[in-house]
Amino acid sequence: MSFAEIEARAWEKHGGREAVEAMLPQPKSSSELAAVPIDRYLAEMARRIFCSGFVWKVVDAKWPGFEEAFHGFDPGYIAMMPDEELDSLLSDKRIIRHGTKIRAVQENAVFLLDLQREHGSAAQFFADWPVEDIVGLWTLLKKRGSRLGGNTGQYFLRFIGKDTFILSRDVVAVLMRTGVIDKAPTSQKALGQVQDQFNEWRQETGRPLCQLSRLAALSVG
Secondary structure, eight states: OOOOHHHHHHHHHHHHHHHHHTTTTOOOHHHHHTTTTTTHEEEEEEHHHHOOOOTTHHOOOOOHHHHHGGGGGOHHHHOOOOOHHHHHGOTTTTSSSOOHHHHHHHHHHHHHHHHHHHHHHHHHHHHHHHHHHHHHHHHHHHSSSSOOOHHHHHHHHHHOOOOOOOHHHHHHHHHHHSSSSSSSOOOOOHHHHHHHHHHHHHHHHOOOOHHHHHHHHHHHH
16 A cells, blocks of 8 residues: 555545645754753653553643652753652652652653763754664663653654654554554564554655654544
8 A cells, every 4th residue: 555545545534635734743853853951851751651541631731740840850850869859759749649650750860861971962862863763762762761662652752853653553553454564563573564664655755754653543543
């Protein structure tokens, strides 16, 4: 199946090409990603972690409280936050009181500082990662980050502005229908097959991964 057929289905389901184009995300450029402060990377990681398995609107409504409770997500401060202060967040009504997710914020602060030490800039590291191997970045987030596996890591990249596709249920359905995979991909081999297909679609259309992903989802739902 060519991607033109997938696009046509999305247009048919959602009011035509112009309406669909207005719904598509735009990734940040490499220079824009490199300019994002490191605290915003940590904040977005935390936001996606707390949204996972929870009602996003509730997290969004509480977010100013999260920013206060976590000191603006300054990685240097959070990485060194004493246990007593972390424990106090378990009773802090400004945030969602989930112990392992609170601890994950500190663990991801350490992760970002490690990237900064290794590469000079954590933001530049994300900016420079090739989109032709975005599943490799997912794997790194899962292995070295905390609670950043699965869709959480994918959504973190999408919301920070890094070009990525997201393996939502509808996107997986399209990939199965086109014969790329026969079930939701979990193995490195299957993820590689998915990456290859998105790379082909990217070459075919000139569109970024995030738009290909959104169009695929819209062609189903």
